[in-house]
Amino acid sequence: MKFVDEAIVTIRSGSGGAGCVSFRRERFIEKGGPDGGDGGDGGDVILRVDPSKRTLYEYRRQKRLSAKNGASGLGRQKHGKNGSHCILTLPPGTIVFDAQTSQVIADLTDPDKEIVVAQGGMGGRGNKRFASSTNRVPRFAQPGIPGVEMKLRLELKLMADVGLVGLPNAGKSTLISAMSAARPKIADYPFTTLNPTIGMVEAPFGEPFAVADIPGLIEGAHEGVGLGIKFLKHIERTGILVHLIDSGDIDPENPLAQFQLINNELSMHSDTLANKTQVVVLNKLDLTGTKNRVEAFKDALPDQTIFTISAATGEGVKPLIKHLAQLLQALAPEDK
Template sequence: MKFVDEAIITVKSGDGGRGCTSFRRERYIEFGGPDGGDGGDGGHVILKIDQSKRTLFDYRRQKLLKAKNGESGQGKQKHGKNGKNCTITLPPGTIVSNADTNEIIVDLTDTEDEYIIARGGMGGRGNKRFASSTNRAPRYSQPGLPGIEIHLKLELKLLADVGLVGLPNAGKSTLISSISAARPKIADYPFTTLSPILGMVEPPFGEPFAVADIPGLIEGAHEGIGLGISFLKHIERTGILVHLIDVSQIDPESPLTSFNLINNELSKYSQSLAQKMQIVVLNKMDLPDTQEKADAFQNALKDIQVLTLSAATGKGVKDLVKLLSSKLTKS
């Protein structure tokens, strides 16, 4: 299934059913009173989280979603049935805005969230309702109220505890596949990851946590160059960033080049994203001649803790998982 994180849809709640104008007609009863029933209420449009959903793909082409209209009332005081609700299931982390005004209506983050986005029109009252001591035979009833139509913008921001950032081919996909059940495509060339990947990690202690891997960032990403910029929003909700660096690509003469490049792109995209807690990880330590480069990087960064590991062989990966679990438990 293709990953889709934005969609524009139109929703319409149901119209209320018309009230009935009717009079009792039975043998031997010449002047029966009013007995028109009420119309049924129109159905609501309801937004609900579905934990199994990870994308807005279902709404890429499904542009109009409608609840059912209420049924009209009938004689003998028979009320019309209420219209059936239209329930729209969305992945956790979906932000719903008014597409015409860009005003955010609701941010569906809680798994129990259920939100009535458009209430159905009220059913009209039948003429029985208008009978009084001064008007015993009302010959009018109410039409039902119309439903509400709204144009909505759906925007998905994945809910993850940890976000992986780094240059293309830093080994993020290999890392997420080694610490979780996620199985992204892995290859030795840039931009293997074309959409965000979400994986659940079960540490040896503490609660399970979610890790999001996004396409690698390159210089100029904040201006739309490359792929990662369009997916940075998926790590805006994370508590911790794991900054993964391919140690084999470090220049000992200028060891912080890639580190600074990524942080520069993060800060230009969002200051709040740049200020998140970062765990710096040097990956691919299984390759030859990497220790000297790792030492040069650590000496240049000085007071910041740096982990070294090999996602391919698994060496050092457990230490990273334990550290993440500890940080998340304290936060």
């Protein structure tokens, strides 16, 4: 159920600057000694973990990234300026592969960790460095060492930011289709979703976030009944749970029956799930006869913010996405 976000980028470290061939030019001194300075070192390509990032979104657009070359040395023994580094800021959980060999270069998990993945070339030495008792006027200098170019495959493995939970046929697959570009199988019978689906949702602000549609939960799921049990342990790592309820199935005499059943399964599985931030969403408002059922549910849960939507028509989906984006931004890093 891990969401895998990938990007391939070509990176290149900076080349070292060339050493300088230069001689002193002083008044009344016809042939001064060598004074060529060294070239500057090329910039490194550095991988840096940034806990505030959740996706590799920006690197799908940037296909080539380069550090700056070192500047050439100058006369009067002036050292060339070093090239600036190229820093790739990546979310925790990013695995970096050599795209040619598939060898793992780095597994970035620690916050604020930095790794030099391609070192810049060393600057060449100026002719001042080559002066000796046998060669007082060297007319040569070293060129800079070229930078390193390689292709990296970035793979992010993480749990979704938001998990959709509810009874089978509550409309989770339809909702994830309405929120994202994911296209899970949708049909009007239980257990259409046999495998989790991850969709990336474009938020109105901030980075996109990942939403997981897991198979519907039924009574006894925590004991292995139904299809949802093997996924319960995975949604422990989501930041938020969207509790989706089919408003057409709400019993006006016992409006919280579905809501309490699912919450019982979550709490029986683990305290972690029981204490997750939860957004309650009543779906299928497009069906006739749901108004009274929705009101009965709201009356039975007066202190809970409840979203009412129709995933099929898109009604109410945008405000829900905005609310989820706000909640994700407010979550502490350890809760995400």
